[in-house]
Amino acid sequence: MKHVLATRLDNDGDVLLAGPALRALAAGADRVTLLCGPRGRQAAHLLPGVDEVIVWRAPWIDPDGHPVEREDVDALVARIAALNVDRALIFGSFHQSPLPTALLLRLAGVPWIGATSVDFPGSLLDLRHLIDDDVHEVERSLDLVRAAGFTPPADDRLQVIREPYELEPGYVVVHPGASVPVRAWSPQRNRELVALLDRPVVVTGGPNETELTAYVAGERGLDLGGRTSLAELASVIEQADAIVVGNTGPAHLAAAVQTPVVSLFAPTVPAVRWRPWKVPHELLYIDVPCAGCRARTCPVPGHPCLEGVTPETVADAVDRLARKAVPA
Incomplete structure (x- = not known):
């Protein structure tokens, strides 16, 4: 597998919880690009295995109610099309439909798309994964990558890249x-x-x-x-x-x-x-x-x-x- 696109479009904490699944993708692909929202940008840059981060504010995820602008959507579709990805996996919580994201990826020509979805996806998903809602977000993401043919990491704890900040210990x-x-x-x-x-x-x-x-x-x-x-x-x-x-x-x-x-x-x-x-x-x-x-x-x-x-x-x-x- 050459290039995988992953999406997690909400907050820093949500992006961090996708980390083990993204490491699984990195182990099975040459390159991993992460599409995230502006509220998840900082966390996205801390995740091992992510080669490139693209930031886009999804109007169906972001709580601030920004208007939908065609030029903005067209620009994202063009950028994703230029990536020439082989597969895309859409990560999200039980209350978030992956289908708006899948539609944009289809418009960008992504040939294979997988997501967990309770909604009927029509032709938007190649893998429509189902899982019980009452599982941890980390397990939810790992189960999706497993269904897509990737092997979850042996150590599925969260991991982040850190920058030194020295303080006296004991606090x-x-x-x-x-x-x-x-x-x-x-x-x-x-x-x-x-x-x-x-x-x-x-x-x-x-x-x-x-x-x-x-x-x-x-x-x-x-x-x-x-x-x-x-x-x-x-x-x-x-x-x-x-x-x-x-x-x-x-x-x-x-x-x-x-x-x-x-x-x-x-x-x-x-x-x-x-x-x-x-x-x-x-x-x-x-x-x-x-x-x-x-x-x-x-x-x-x-x-x-x-x-x-x-x-x-x-x-x-x-x-x-x-x-x-x-x-x-």
């Missing part, structure tokens, strides 16, 4: 932000946790979260908000004894560097699909009747599924999972 990372608001513990709860932990604390976040990270760090935590690339953040997390984080990208980054995860996991989506993959972790949340709602912002006053978790509960979980004992 815990607290990452208060999340790509989806409903998945975030409140700033006040995070700030209380930083004050409560009897370990050094590093607070991390993206460039648009610097006000949040400064507030959460307070006088005690080291604020790295907006000061690291994703590859550097992987290094910061790798050196930590544990990380406290919601169901968001850095939880999967922690799994890739094998740092224990205390996961404030809002049960808006099933944990069986999205929990940290093959790394020591604890899921902390309050079981609520509205679990599985898939909301982006919580419509229930007080956000009880996460706000009901106390800082003391989280601190106890850190002590259970952290790789080193509490410093004297």
